[in-house]
Amino acid sequence: METIRLNNGVEMPMEGFGVFQVTDETQCEQAVAEAIGAGYRLIDTASSYGNEEAVGRAIRQWNVSREEFFITTKAYIHQMGYEATKAAFFQSLEKLGLDYLDLYLIHMPFGDYYGSWRAMEELYREGKIRAIGVCNFLPDRLLDLCKNVTVTPQINQIERHPHYQREEELDLMRELGVQPQAWAPFAEGMKGMFTEPVFQEIAGKYGKTPAQVILRWNVQQGVIVIPKSVHPERMRENLGIWDFALDGEDMERIKALDLGCPSMLDTRKVSEVRRVYGYLEHPVLTSL
Ligand SMILES: NC(=O)c1ccc[n+]([C@@H]2O[C@H](COP(=O)([O-])OP(=O)(O)OC[C@H]3O[C@@H](n4cnc5c(N)ncnc54)[C@H](OP(=O)(O)O)[C@@H]3O)[C@@H](O)[C@H]2O)c1
Numbered sequence: 589m590e591t592i593r594l595n596n597g598v599e600m601p602m603e604g605f606g607v608f609q610v611t612d613e614t615q616c617e618q619a620v621a622e623a624i625g626a627g628y629r630l631i632d633t634a635s636s637y638g639n640e641e642a643v644g645r646a647i648r649q650w651n652v653s654r655e656e657f658f659i660t661t662k663a664y665i666h667q668m669g670y671e672a673t674k675a676a677f678f679q680s681l682e683k684l685g686l687d688y689l690d691l692y693l694i695h696m697p698f699g700d701y702y703g704s705w706r707a708m709e710e711l712y713r714e715g716k717i718r719a720i721g722v723c724n725f726l727p728d729r730l731l732d733l734c735k736n737v738t739v740t741p742q743i744n745q746i747e748r749h750p751h752y753q754r755e756e757e758l759d760l761m762r763e764l765g766v767q768p769q770a771w772a773p774f775a776e777g778m779k780g781m782f783t784e785p786v787f788q789e790i791a792g793k794y795g796k797t798p799a800q801v802i803l804r805w806n807v808q809q810g811v812i813v814i815p816k817s818v819h820p821e822r823m824r825e826n827l828g829i830w831d832f833a834l835d836g837e838d839m840e841r842i843k844a845l846d847l848g849c850p851s852m853l854d855t856r857k858v859s860e861v862r863r864v865y866g867y868l869e870h871p872v873l874t875s876l
Contacts, residue, residue, distance in 0.1 A: 603630065606632045619823075631657065640680055677711055680692075
């Protein structure tokens with residue numbers, strides 16, 4: 589597994605394990621424990637996933653040193669603002685059973701995220717977080733944030749997969765020194781991602797699976813991936829992307845699959861903003 593050096597010198601794995609929608613405590617603990625056994629060290633959770641305690645328990649099942657792990661969690665929109673983010677950070681840390689975080693992210697570009705960023709900069713300088721970043725920041729908001737903060741975000745975690753390639757946004761992130769990380773690298777399997785003939789053909793050529801080709805396409809462009817699966821065989825399959833490389837022709841074929849619009853989340857749409865705020869009524873959040 590390759591690592592990448594963030595703009596503050598911290599080394600981060602190029603592939604990790606995501607736990608969105610694994611809300612059942614037992615299932616989450618088991619899945620993360622299996623993922624660690626398979627070789628994942630980067631685990632991506634969020635306060636809004638309601639599974640930080642299960643992630644923490646899974647980590648403690650293994651005799652792996654803390655330094656080997658790269659643990660990420662996120663502050664959701666009701667945790668924005670200086671005071672709320674500080675409180676949210678310590679709550680997440682306690683739930684995970686950790687004394688520092690590797691990466692802490694602002695989950696959505698809504699609310700008083702500048703106040704949150706000041707709190708995160710302080711925690712970062714105090715050594716409680718090794719890297720700080722954002723999620724779902726479109727280029728205008730990302731550039732504005734970078735112009736107004738003293739610590740440039742290390743990460744922007746965005747929806748990215750072959751149907752939504754966001755090349756210009758990646759160019760801006762490279763210019764700003766913000767490392768892109770792809771969430772939903774399979775678009776959660778929507779729009780026939782796994783059965784797309786192009787992926788089947790390319791997979792056959794390398795003796796790989798469509799899932800492996802899709803992940804390889806992202807990492808080969810320097811984008812970190814965090815696929816989610818509750819199936820151990822798929823966890824292992826998704827790790828099998830470090831012994832082959834797609835050639836230029838294959839990369840061009842995948843480039844042609846870009847639909848140019850999100851499959852999962854479009855923060856520019858009023859209906860989507862309403863949906864994101866509506867999630868505050870979800871039992872996972874009301875029980876926080
Ligand atoms: N920052 C954000 O706003 C944000 C938003 C969404 C997600 N994320 C993060 O990104 C992670 C990944 O995104 P995601 O979970 O939404 O979607 P994803 O990783 O694109 O897709 C997960 C789906 O693909 C299936 N799958 C996984 N590996 C497979 C394989 N090898 N073959 C066939 N099917 C496979 C899984 O099924 P099974 O589980 O049944 O195997 C699951 O249904 C999340 O878990 C979360 O950590 C962040």
